[in-house]
Amino acid sequence: xxxxxxxxxxxxxxxxxxxxxxxxxxxxxxxxxxxxxxxxxxxxxxxxxxxxxxxxxxxxxxxxxxxxxxxxxxxxxxxxxxxxxxxxxxxxxxxxxxxxxxxxxxxxxxxxxxxxxxxxxxxxxxxxxxxxxxxxxxxxxxxxxxxxxxxxxxxxxxxxxxxxxxxxxxxxxxxxxxxxxxxxxxxxxxxxxxxxxxxxxxxxxxxxxxxxxxxxxxxxxxxxxxxxxxxxxxxxxxxxxxxxxxxxxxxxxxxxxxxxxxxxxxxxxxxxxxxxxxxxxxxxxxxxxxxxxxxxxxxxxxxxxxxxxxxxxxxxxxxxxxx
Numbered sequence: 001x002x003x004x005x006x007x008x009x010x011x012x013x014x015x016x017x018x019x020x021x022x023x024x025x026x027x028x029x030x031x032x033x034x035x036x037x038x039x040x041x042x043x044x045x046x047x048x049x050x051x052x053x054x055x056x057x058x059x060x061x062x063x064x065x066x067x068x069x070x071x072x073x074x075x076x077x078x079x080x081x082x083x084x085x086x087x088x089x090x091x092x093x094x095x096x097x098x099x100x101x102x103x104x105x106x107x108x109x110x111x112x113x114x115x116x117x118x119x120x121x122x123x124x125x126x127x128x129x130x131x132x133x134x135x136x137x138x139x140x141x142x143x144x145x146x147x148x149x150x151x152x153x154x155x156x157x158x159x160x161x162x163x164x165x166x167x168x169x170x171x172x173x174x175x176x177x178x179x180x181x182x183x184x185x186x187x188x189x190x191x192x193x194x195x196x197x198x199x200x201x202x203x204x205x206x207x208x209x210x211x212x213x214x215x216x217x218x219x220x221x222x223x224x225x226x227x228x229x230x231x232x233x234x235x236x237x238x239x240x241x242x243x244x245x246x247x248x249x250x251x252x253x254x255x256x257x258x259x260x261x262x263x264x265x266x267x268x269x270x271x272x273x274x275x276x277x278x279x280x281x282x283x284x285x286x287x288x289x290x291x292x293x294x295x296x297x298x299x300x301x302x303x304x305x306x307x308x309x310x311x312x313x314x315x316x317x318x319x320x321x322x323x
Contacts, residue, residue, distance in 0.1 A: 121195030220314030
């Protein structure tokens with residue numbers, strides 16, 4: 001069967017999220033015979049395999065399920081998906097997203113059979129009236145120029161840029177890497193505001209921001225590949241506040257080890273001021289519940305050091321210095 005567009009969704013052990021995404025795709029206004037959906041598990045997942053098998057029996061989507069041989073990250077899952085797709089145009093979304101009913105028709109309305117083309121839709125992130133820090137961080141997706149939660153590329157464009165770089169093993173910066181490769185190869189990226197995908201904020205555990213710092217090592221990889229574009233679009237200046245905080249910690253430890261009380265007082269004063277400023281910046285626009293305040297204060301103490309640690313790890317791993 002020839003399809004007009006293929007949809008690729010990476011997933012891993014999240015059937016409750018995936019069923020919502022598939023249900024949204026089942027409501028597409030595009031005729032069933034015009035599109036296929038390819039779900040790719042990032043590694044073997046018997047529970048998802050059974051879920052997809054059962055779901056297919058009750059719904060009429062042209063749905064395929066695939067698995068990578070081992071867990072490698074969403075970039076590898078997407079590569080397997082688009083390389084197996086039947087249509088000349090491949091759309092990408094995530095298992096925690098809800099494509100609007102007109103998502104695929106909006107993309108196809110702006111596709112005239114071009115060989116080399118990419119498209120970027122609008123991703124809506126609903127947040128509560130008193131959002132958490134995690135909600136606000138997720139909401140930044142609405143401002144992103146190109147994200148894999150809501151984009152499409154022709155097969156020939158993906159072939160030319162060699163798809164996703166599988167060294168990005170977390171859901172972080174692999175979409176910017178694809179965007180920068182498209183820009184470098186002068187493949188046009190068309191903005192399609194009418195192609196809407198809703199990205200609900202997932203429930204997050206207490207202190208989730210600490211775990212998120214590990215992703216920073218992939219900033220180094222992206223900078224290694226595209227230093228100019230990285231500085232222009234991602235990080236315009238070094239993380240001076242983080243470096244000052246870590247320098248203050250080192251100064252404090254030195255003062256304690258050498259028994260220098262004045263230096264100790266100076267280090268504590270500077271460190272307290274810097275950490276208080278950082279915590280206040282995060283707290284100001286967010287929820288003021290007791291639990292969230294404690295979380296923001298506690299994580300603000302640790303984030304600068306964890307962030308710098310993972311960036312240094314990335315510098316060693318990818319052999320590229322990034323301030």
